Amino acid sequence: AQKITQTQPGMFVQEKEAVTLDCTYDTSDPSYGLFWYKQPSSGEMIFLIYQGSYDQQNATEGRYSLNFQKARKSANLVISASQLGDSAMYFCAMRGALIQGAQKLVFGQGTRLTINP
Amino acid sequence: DAGVIQSPRHEVTEMGQEVTLRCKPISGHDYLFWYRQTMMRGLELLIYFNNNVPIDDSGMPEDRFSAKMPNASFSTLKIQPSEPRDSAVYFCATQLAANTEAFFGQGTRLTVV
Numbered sequence: 001a002q003k004i005t006q007t008q009p010g011m012f013v014q015e016k017e018a019v020t021l022d023c024t025y026d027t028s029d030p031s032y033g034l035f036w037y038k039q040p041s042s043g044e045m046i047f048l049i050y051q052g053s054y055d056q057q058n059a060t061e062g063r064y065s066l067n068f069q070k071a072r073k074s075a076n077l078v079i080s081a082s083q084l085g086d087s088a089m090y091f092c093a094m095r096g097a098l099i100q101g102a103q104k105l106v107f108g109q110g111t112r113l114t115i116n117p
Numbered sequence: 118d119a120g121v122i123q124s125p126r127h128e129v130t131e132m133g134q135e136v137t138l139r140c141k142p143i144s145g146h147d148y149l150f151w152y153r154q155t156m157m158r159g160l161e162l163l164i165y166f167n168n169n170v171p172i173d174d175s176g177m178p179e180d181r182f183s184a185k186m187p188n189a190s191f192s193t194l195k196i197q198p199s200e201p202r203d204s205a206v207y208f209c210a211t212q213l214a215a216n217t218e219a220f221f222g223q224g225t226r227l228t229v230v
Binding site for chain 1: 161165167173206212218220222223224
């Protein structure tokens, strides 16, 4: 079974600092994808970044980067130069390659990030 | 494109009533997912469709829940009869193709009293 673990229920960071949100995963699939989503207080789920298990380079999207360490089964999200608008819940998710439910996303419990001015 | 559109945004209903949640996917997206979010269980997949065909409904909690996708432009999730434990935020998400990112709607917050 696939499992995502986010060990930080909440984080507080000063504006303009970099922040790392932790995510570890467990799967027996050789091929899988890792995702990060942001959920602001308004409730919508916003896709941030994707990393494939066979990708050689860490994914980057603007201020977001994914620190992918395959041997450690971790996929931490790094936000550089944090902004007040980054305050939100952040979810790590995984999609495996099993035939049954191959497109299913399994989510972690989330980390609530608060950016202080 | 307007993104994934869900309606209603909020629904309050009495226990025992039928509830229908609606979703309009992004045009051209082959996959459609229904997820439920609660404090206790987090985000969990209920069912998903590929080209309007249900592929995996193993997350549907019980027979009170049903989902349909009569065409590529519309899907419904129905709860009949509703119970207070069904109170949650229900998300519809769509995906262009296999192994691409899923885009979520704004969700429907359901409260069953």
